[in-house]
Amino acid sequence: METEARALAFEEALRRAGVRITRQRAALLRVLADAADHPDATQLHRRATEAGAGVSLATVYRTLSALEAQGVIQKLEFEGEPARFETADGQHHDHMIDVETGEVIEFLNERIERLQAEIAAEMGYEIVRHRLELYVRRKRQP
Amino acid sequence: METEARALAFEEALRRAGVRITRQRAALLRVLADAADHPDATQLHRRATEAGAGVSLATVYRTLSALEAQGVIQKLEFEGEPARFETADGQHHDHMIDVETGEVIEFLNERIERLQAEIAAEMGYEIVRHRLELYVRRKRQP
DNA sequence: ATAAATGCAAATGATTTGCAGGCTC
DNA sequence: GAGCCTGCAAATCATTTGCATTTAT
Numbered sequence: 001m002e003t004e005a006r007a008l009a010f011e012e013a014l015r016r017a018g019v020r021i022t023r024q025r026a027a028l029l030r031v032l033a034d035a036a037d038h039p040d041a042t043q044l045h046r047r048a049t050e051a052g053a054g055v056s057l058a059t060v061y062r063t064l065s066a067l068e069a070q071g072v073i074q075k076l077e078f079e080g081e082p083a084r085f086e087t088a089d090g091q092h093h094d095h096m097i098d099v100e101t102g103e104v105i106e107f108l109n110e111r112i113e114r115l116q117a118e119i120a121a122e123m124g125y126e127i128v129r130h131r132l133e134l135y136v137r138r139k140r141q142p
Numbered sequence: 143m144e145t146e147a148r149a150l151a152f153e154e155a156l157r158r159a160g161v162r163i164t165r166q167r168a169a170l171l172r173v174l175a176d177a178a179d180h181p182d183a184t185q186l187h188r189r190a191t192e193a194g195a196g197v198s199l200a201t202v203y204r205t206l207s208a209l210e211a212q213g214v215i216q217k218l219e220f221e222g223e224p225a226r227f228e229t230a231d232g233q234h235h236d237h238m239i240d241v242e243t244g245e246v247i248e249f250l251n252e253r254i255e256r257l258q259a260e261i262a263a264e265m266g267y268e269i270v271r272h273r274l275e276l277y278v279r280r281k282r283q284p
Numbered sequence: 285a286t287a288a289a290t291g292c293a294a295a296t297g298a299t300t301t302g303c304a305g306g307c308t309c
Numbered sequence: 310g311a312g313c314c315t316g317c318a319a320a321t322c323a324t325t326t327g328c329a330t331t332t333a334t
Contacts, residue, residue, distance in 0.1 A: 019288095020287095020288060020289070020332085020333050020334070021333080022288090022289060022290080022332075022333070023332090023333095024289085024290075025289090040323095041323080041324080042323090054291095055290090055291095056290070056291050056292075057291095057324095058290080058291065058292075058293095058324090058325080058326085059289080059290055059291075061323090061324060061325070062289080062290085062325090062326095063289095065325095066289095077219075077221065079219060079273070082322085082323060082324090083323085083324090096261075096262065096265070096267065098267070099270050105265065107261055107265070109257060109261055111253075111257055112254055112257050112258070112261075115251060115253055115254050115257075116254070116274075116276055119238075119249055119251055119254075119276070120238065120276055120278050121281070123238070123247065123249070124280060124281055125238065125240070125276075125278035125279060125280055125281060126278060126279055126281045127276050127277070127278050128241050128277045128278060128279050129277045130274070130275060130276045130277060131221070131273065131274070131275045131277075132258075132272070132273070132274050132275075133272060133273045133274075134258055134261070134262055134267075134269050134272045135269070135270045135271045135272060135273075136262050136267035136268060136269050136270060137267060137268055137270050138266060138267055139263070139266055139267060139268045157309095161313095162307085162308050162309070162313060162314070163308080164307070164308070164313095164314060164315080165307090166314085166315075167314090182298095183298080183299080184298090196316095197315090197316095198315070198316050198317075199299095199316095200299090200300080200301085200315080200316065200317075200318095201314080201315055201316075203298090203299060203300070204300090204301095204314080204315085205314095207300095224297085224298060224299090225298085225299090
């Protein structure tokens with residue numbers, strides 16, 4: 001239910017921005033709203049297909065670009081793998097990637113955010129966007 | 143002269159690791175040691191060629207992989223552009239990218255480094271490597 | 285009705301690789 | 310001399326795009 005509500009909210013926002021909601025876009029929005037992980041284009045294509053929606057991979061890419069341009073989703077480009085996507089409803093956060101399992105953990109630290117802005121400001125810059133990724137491994141218990 | 147000394151130090155380290163120093167590798171090491179910016183594979187290929195060394199692009203890529211595996215250089219993958227490379231002699235640092243000019247500025251902040259480790263530790267992880275990039279724009283003076 | 289979106293297949297761009305001949309240690 | 314390296318061209322992989330056709334508004 002949560003999923004459908006979120007998908008509808010996205011459609012609402014998109015329509016308001018003048019973006020047409022086609023059958024394939026509606027399907028992709030649902031797959032995205034339902035994803036607890038951070039799927040890439042191919043996985044999204046497979047999920048949409050399994051859900052019975054006829055969508056081409058080209059359209060998946062085109063839709064993802066459009067959704068990103070609208071700020072509805074966020075593209076994640078981790079090292080050495082195809083881009084992944086996540087819905088952008090909650091607040092900003094950074095990512096931790098378990099190099100052994102590939103699992104992605106989200107986190108947010110206000111102090112780091114503030115420090116970044118300070119560093120940029122000290123050098124005469126303002127931050128447009130930033131990327132912070134921690135490639136980690138589970139600590140073995142002593 | 144600084145350049146030649148650094149190039150020799152790299153060769154020394156590589157030879158010690160059992161890596162053969164061919165004419166093309168020696169040329170690339172010099173181009174890398176001499177680079178004040180953060181060139182990509184194509185630029186390195188062009189510079190080596192201009193310096194009179196016959197090197198194929200394929201070899202540039204193969205050499206860069208080898209050098210990275212030896213820890214002699216570091217690969218940088220910024221958003222939306224081919225990978226860039228920098229020599230890894232000094233200490234670790236992060237990067238700020240001026241989105242208007244493409245200029246890359248290096249910086250280091252101990253507090254951020256420490257905070258990252260703390261965050262990972264709190265969640266039961268240890269950091270293998272990390273990536274922090276600030277995409278910035280010059281602040282206009284008020 | 286009409287501009288925007290789709291599917292297909294072909295194009296792109298960065299990077300990698302198979303293979304035959306060269307070169308370093 | 311043996312095996313790692315190189316150059317070349319072809320292959321890969323993710324992503325993009327041209328074009329004719331469909332579809333949402």
